[in-house]
Amino acid sequence: MNSDSYHLVCPICGTRFDDAYQLTCPSRCNALIRAEYSARQLTIRDLPGMFRYSDWLPVKGHLATKSAPICYQSSGLANELGLNNLWIAFAGYWPERQAYVTSGSFKEFEALPTMVRLAERAKGVILVASAGNTGRAFAEVSSKIAKPVIIVVPAKARERIWTSTPAEHILLVTVDGDYTDAINLGNQLCTLPGIYPEGGAKNIARRDGMGTMMLEGAMTIRHLPDWYIQAVGSGTGGIAAWEASMRLVADGRFGSDLPRLLLIQNDPFTPMVHAFQEGRRDITLDDIKNPEDAISKVHADVLTNRAPPYGISGGVYDALVATNGIMTTATTDEAIKAGDLFRKTEGIDLDPAAAVCVGGLINAVKSGVIKSDEKILLAITGGGYERIQRELSMHIHAPDFEVDQNTDNEELMNSVREWVSRYV
């Protein structure tokens, strides 16, 4: 890949520009900027792991990794649900199926190209605010390539930040609060020089990295699926699936219809479901009543983003409208039962978020939304933790700072500034 293999483009004003690790349109349009790749047809490259999809990743180089999505046709769960064309895109650790995502979730597909993009396009330290899985994915990549990362997580998620090899370039900050508090502190730290936000959905590397789930699915099925099903918190994976499928349609070899998105939230935390079912582009406070109470009742707290990229141009709302998509829910009870069923029928344990996804699929089959012959790509976004625990080392990273009401903010900012100065 040479440096001209993609440009950035704003979907509102159409401005095309070179990549200098921007996260927004230079004309300040309220839109998710996109990468426009010069390769119209996808060629699978002889590169490690997910970098085989480098034609449609915003990177020039690659990293040595075995991490990549895998896809196979289900028989166990498919039979159980009476589905004839169920395909599973799996992100996690499952060596028998050549799945080697050692941090256990599809967040690693975001972290890998994001770290490469930053190193190629800017000089600085990346900061990730996370409910756990994203932070662990960036920690894992940092530990493998010895590049720095600052991770901010809620204190109760601190045990989730482990790596399969010892990590020496991580600054871990825990916050006495929830995911939103971690995001707010992260934003504050990003005002320091040399720190770059990973940008969430705004980062093309994160979206196009996640889009490899759809690419792997279409390559395996040899066609675009009729449905792409995923549990969402920010919905970035849904946006990524839509964008990847637009590229696959333009490729010409995978069919001409965009897969419909079926995106699932964990009842009772369902702001995007409320807004979309009422046809609204905006999430209002009424969609997130008693957030603390709702968050305490979910099975998968990684799905509890209070400010998802829903209404922004090119965001979740647009992705759903463009694909004739649907949003629905699975309760905690349904998710737990679905996770058990998946383990029994497919043979692997699931991340709670992936169990919510299976619960949503079951509900959609029961309600008749999904028909038995339709081609379904089920995004199993995390799993195999039991194998990881048994077979890999898990180095838990102790927090470098534990922030609570008594923390002296200036002291924290100074210490972080000092740490960053070692790298920039």
Ligand SMILES: Cc1ncc(COP(=O)(O)O)c(C=O)c1O
């Ligand atoms: C395992 C897993 N699945 C699904 C999601 C939802 O991802 P998103 O809404 O960003 O696409 C997350 C978010 O952290 C996750 O960790």
